[in-house]
Amino acid sequence: MRLLLVEDETRIADFISRGLSEHGYAVDVATDGNEALDWAAVADYDIIVLDVMLPGLAGTEVSRTLRNRGVRTPILMLTARDAIEDRVKGLDSGADDYLVKPFAFAELLARLRALLRREPALTGNVLEVAGLKFDAATMEVSRDGVAIDLTAKEGRLLEYLMRHQNQVLTRTMIAEHVWNYDFDNATNVIDVHIRNLRRKIDDRFTDKLIQTVRGAGYRIASPT
Ligand code: CA
Numbered sequence: 522m523r524l525l526l527v528e529d530e531t532r533i534a535d536f537i538s539r540g541l542s543e544h545g546y547a548v549d550v551a552t553d554g555n556e557a558l559d560w561a562a563v564a565d566y567d568i569i570v571l572d573v574m575l576p577g578l579a580g581t582e583v584s585r586t587l588r589n590r591g592v593r594t595p596i597l598m599l600t601a602r603d604a605i606e607d608r609v610k611g612l613d614s615g616a617d618d619y620l621v622k623p624f625a626f627a628e629l630l631a632r633l634r635a636l637l638r639r640e641p642a643l644t645g646n647v648l649e650v651a652g653l654k655f656d657a658a659t660m661e662v663s664r665d666g667v668a669i670d671l672t673a674k675e676g677r678l679l680e681y682l683m684r685h686q687n688q689v690l691t692r693t694m695i696a697e698h699v700w701n702y703d704f705d706n707a708t709n710v711i712d713v714h715i716r717n718l719r720r721k722i723d724d725r726f727t728d729k730l731i732q733t734v735r736g737a738g739y740r741i742a743s744p745t
Contacts, residue, residue: 522637522677523547523564523698527557527583528572528599533622537570540626545660545673545680546633547701554578561587561594565697568636570629572599573611581614588615595636599624634658648683650730651743653722655683662722669721674699678714679722682731682741691738715739 524541528534529552538548549564551557554575561569569587573580584596598611598619611619617639620632634646634657646658652665660676662669671679678699682690692711696704704710715731723729728744 522567522633522680523549523701524633525549525551525557525560525564525566525569527551527554527570527575527580529553529575530572537629540629543673544630545677547677547699547704549702554580554583557583558586560702561592562590564702566594567698568633569594569596570599570633571596571616573607574601581610581616584611584614584616595639597629597632597636631658648680648686650683650686650741651728653683653730655679664722664726671718671721675714675718675721679718679741682739687740687742689734689737689740695738 522545524546526534526538526541526548528537528550531552534550534552538550541548549560551560554577557569557571558578571580571583575583580598584598587594587596595618596616598616599622600607600611600619601622608619617636618632620629637657638646646656648655648657654663655676656662657680660671660673662671662676662679678695681695681698695711700710719729719731723731730741730744732740732742734740
């Protein structure tokens with residue numbers, strides 16, 4: 522899951538982006554509204570966390586501009602004041618949800634999960650392919666009831682594959698949604714992560730769920 526965090530206060534931005542990275546999210550940070558619009562124009566984010574109080578262009582302006590441009594990415598607005606007017610303005614500008622600062626990190630994670638659930642066909646936190654289960658809330662993975670230990674990054678890679686099961690995902694798509702801007706596309710990091718995932722998920726089983734689509738990319742699907 523790739524996320525754009527728009528926050529001008531460095532201390533808060535560092536705290537949030539470090540915490541989200543520990544949970545396997547790929548995070549880019551913009552420190553003002555115009556930078557946020559630039560980022561959103563070049564990358565396809567899964568979610569945008571947008572502070573309402575920004576220097577220059579306010580969060581509500583950023584949100585309204587993105588919606589006018591046709592960007593439908595879920596937006597979680599961060600507001601410092603627990604004022605009804607602020608929240609109403611945020612939601613009216615196109616934000617999907619808001620969180621009042623200061624907030625507990627666990628609540629931020631829960632709100633992000635809730636927004637990601639709004640994609641069609643996703644009703645809960647548990648994704649499933651054949652006997653493989655991924656719980657997006659706890660990051661717990663199991664296959665045929667046996668727990669599998671993944672790193673946070675492997676977990677997010679698996680989550681991305683499973684949210685788009687049966688679809689071929691190119692390395693570029695994977696890079697854009699699982700890694701952030703600092704990712705070096707020339708490296709074979711994705712292949713290495715896929716190999717590690719396969720070792721943990723498929724090696725002990727006859728039916729292989731992660732498939733290589735020659736010349737295209739990877740796909741996770743039930744064995745046919
Ligand atoms: Ca701010």
